[in-house]
Amino acid sequence: MHDNTYRHPRAGRCGRLLAALANSTRFAHMRQAVMARLPFLTLHSDVRDVVYVNWLVDAHAAQQLMPAGVTLWQRDGKTPFTVLTYRHGHFGPALLGPLRRLLPSPLQSNWRLYLEHTPPGAPAMPCVYFLKNIMDSLPHALGTRLFSDILPTHLAADMTHAVTATQARCTIAPGAGSAPTLDIQAHIAEDKTLDADWQHLFGNWRDAVAFLAxxxxxxxxxxxxxxxxxxxxxxxxxxxQVQALTASRADCGLLAQLPPVSTPLAFLVPNVSFKALSERLL
Known part of the structure; x- marks a missing residue:
């Protein structure tokens, strides 16, 4: 199973203290004991400019990163691996209503694999497994580490995300920290067709996007x-509303562990209203 231990992107005493807090099992046990007795606080964000970059990777290698009881979706020894990067739109508790506009809009990148079915104890529905989660905001990265289990978040030393009418650019630099590296450059394309590897698994572009998104x-x-x-x-x-992208550069820090067996399939979701509805231990 992959290691999601937090390391701060800047070395020194302050970085070590923040890492100790982010990795504290004592705090996590106390938080779980308290929050398990409280209703889940629904979170809302008006997400925009979601850049998806997807690779078909070696399924056996990907399964090695999974914990026991988690079965990957795979066909013919291949499974999709996705990096999606986006800007939040005032991310915070839904109960704030219009006051949520006062909240910041950090950058976030989720790295995930896809499951054949949900694990025992969970309802049956389309489900992903989070490998990595990266943000550019220290309060948000620490907040998700301290008050949630579902997002094993890492703080980037530097993170950029720029989407224009013609192209998209996403980068993550880890510094001395535990965030993985990312360098994506793509341009918006008219062609919504799949190459042979993706077509063999999903048939057509729309069905592939529906599965991945x-x-x-x-x-x-x-x-x-x-x-x-x-x-x-x-x-x-x-x-x-989904737009096709053609990736001219698609460098990702996990591809050494997840050898690609296809060219990347990329696309852009201009905006979507995101809500986190629940979280519980299985």
Whole structure:
């Protein structure tokens, strides 16, 4: 199973203290004991400019990163691996209503694999497994580490995300920290066709995008107790609004562990209303 231990992107005493807090199992146990007795606080964000870059990777290598009880979706020894990077739109509790506009809009990048089915104890629905989660905001990265199990977040030393009418550019630099590297450069394309590898698995572009983007839940490992955490989300992607991208550069820090067996399939979701609906240990 992959290691999601947090390292701060800047070395020194302050970085070591922040890492100790982010990795504290004592705090996590106390938080779990308290929050398990409280209703889940629904989170809302008006997400925009979601850049998806997807590779078909070696399924056997990908399965080695999974904890026990988690089965990857795979066909013919191949499984999709996705990096999606986006800007939040005032990310915070849904109960704030219009006051949510006062909240910041950090950058975030989720790195995930796809499951054949949800693990035992979870309802059946399309589900992904979170490998990595990266943000550019220290309060948000620490907040997700301290108050949630579903997002094993790392702080980038530097993170950029720029989408124009013609192109998209996403980068993550880790500094001395545990965030993985990313360098994506793509341009918006008219052609919505698949190459032979993707077509063999999904048939056509729209069905591939529907599978990759329309997921209802996520699972992550909880190393402190050897369990899994399951979270439901609401992500109503409008497939008619999705734009094709052609990636001219697609460098990702996990591809050494997940050898690609296809060219990347990339696309852009201009905007989507995201809600985190629940989180519980299985």
């Amino acid at each position: 329309c997921q209802d839940a996520a699972v992550a490992a909880v190393p402190r107790n050897g369990r899994l955490v399951f979270g439901e989300i609401d992500l109503p992607v409008d497939l008619d």
